[in-house]
Amino acid sequence: MDFTQQLRIFVAVVDNGSFARAAEALLMARPSVTNAINALEKGLGARLIQRTTRRISLTGEGELFYDRATRLLTDIADAQNLFGGTDMPPCGRLRVDIPVALAKPLLIARLPQFKALYPDIDLILGVSDQPVDLLADGVDCVVRIGELPPTSMVARKLAWMTVVVCGSPAYLAAHGIPETIEDLKHHQAVNYFSGRGHRPVAWTLPGNGESMYLPMHSGIMVNDTEAFVGCALAGLGLIQVPGLVVAKHLSSGRLQEVVPAMRDIRWPLSIMYPNRQHLAPQVRAFIDWMGTIVQSTASQWLHLTAS
Template sequence: MDKLQAMHVFVHVVDLNGFARAADMLGLPRASVTTIIQGLEAHLGCRLLQRTTRSLSLTADGQTFYERAQRILAEVEEVETIFIDGKRHPRGRLHVDMPTSIGRLVVVPALRDFHALYPDIELKLGMNDRQIDLVQEGVDCVLRIGPLPDSSLVARRLGRLSRLTCASPAYLDRFGRPEGLEDLAGHQGVRYFSPHLGNRSYPFDFVRDGVEVEVPLTGPVAVNDSEAYVACGVEGYGLIQPALFMALDRLQAGELVEVLPQYRPAPMPISAVYPQNRQPSHRVRLFVDWVVSLFEKCPLLQGEDHPLACYSAEACCGVGMGADPAVGPGVIVRPG
């Protein structure tokens, strides 16, 4: 028996909650997965899994073996990564999932630098705004925006997304420009809904005198994609509260106008996340370290609060522009 292979197959069966899913993920015949698990149980002399036609669960022995096997496999992978190719030449596949906006506007434009550093790491980037299940979908690491209520996840903070409230000039011509939160009673908003909230919409929130205030707004359109959200604001469907890095070019082009700047929403945290019971691989740590350095270059991704005129269209990558000492370090200044 190949004990390491048996451990590997067993952990996948448990993580994916099924023999068929594990076989598909590992590229093995389904009969082979069944044979390997049966051989492992015979070798150990105990039942690891309770299985019926509809369910799969761990026995007490299975739970103990699963936890130990996870640690052993993580250590083996770490040793192989360090000593087979050396720390200077990490290799292998890395599956990372992230919000579409972060992937398209921040990560992808800088990927050439990552591959220059680590040419033998094969990245698989998933980009969507839904909250995925890391274990079920075989993802090594995800980037997530907002609080992380799931205690089964381990997170490393990457930065904070500055946000603002804005609308199109055409919308403001029609409904007027709100000067205070009490004026919002006569306004409508583009709603952003999420399956994570049971398809409910996120409320509009503001900070007044250091206190967060939620204001419910209704409107004719609700979306679940961040880029569509900004586009609906440009089209005049209502007020929106996007991340500043997503709306900056539209604001500077005059397609959106900031309102209520004195009540800007609190920045949203963004984190790199992986399962608590899975030791992050050397590749994951390298990728997360690189993303941290990428975010540190951009004031829009660190929750800094400056007037819009302080930022250039290149503020996300911070390339080719200088900082103005009058407005503070790291703030990219709009030319002219």
């Protein structure tokens, strides 16, 4: 096995967080990956990776070598693409995690297009509203709605989503229709939480370039988008939600938009991936494809700018 292939395997092991997941991504047998790393370390005369039964970690020498290896692989890829690129299509395992809110309205119906473009990519799609650890869970990239917490991951904004406040006709008939932001303080909400803290996500308010929030009274909290919308349809309270998620219910009249001024709010739609200089071709292909479908789906609910 040549040195360049050993570099690719080493970077794949680090990026995937394990020998087994690297083997899946590279479509190789796990012993071949192990042998390649052993041969690389022997040739360099240095231990690069510490192995335990549960996880791997880089040694000090491994950290230095990883940075150099990713730069070398990037230079090799640039050289190969200098006069029009390589004929090798992206292939291998690709694990993506997306929120429940986006699975049906944005992604699922368009996946045949992705599979037609990249038939050799084996896509593993996780649909969940719960946080994931990209490295620990072996996830290549995640799509997220809303402001993101500080992270070492790379976050690329794809678009901005118009937000609405809405409720069922039954709820509004019983509690009145709020017309202003001040009116919202006297209403019940279906609140949403994510993660283990069970802390409700405060409602976002329009502001002059600054994030402003409104804690809403609630008799119920949920951590799943479909249940969240279902509670609103059942008349349990108002919800603040991207319009794309409830567009069909607004059109049918099962939900009614209130406080039109809240439409001034736009939440970012982003894709996140590990802060690595050398992205696997299948990951880069998906990131670029997501950017393309977002542009083609731009509408009253999905915008390419924040204003």
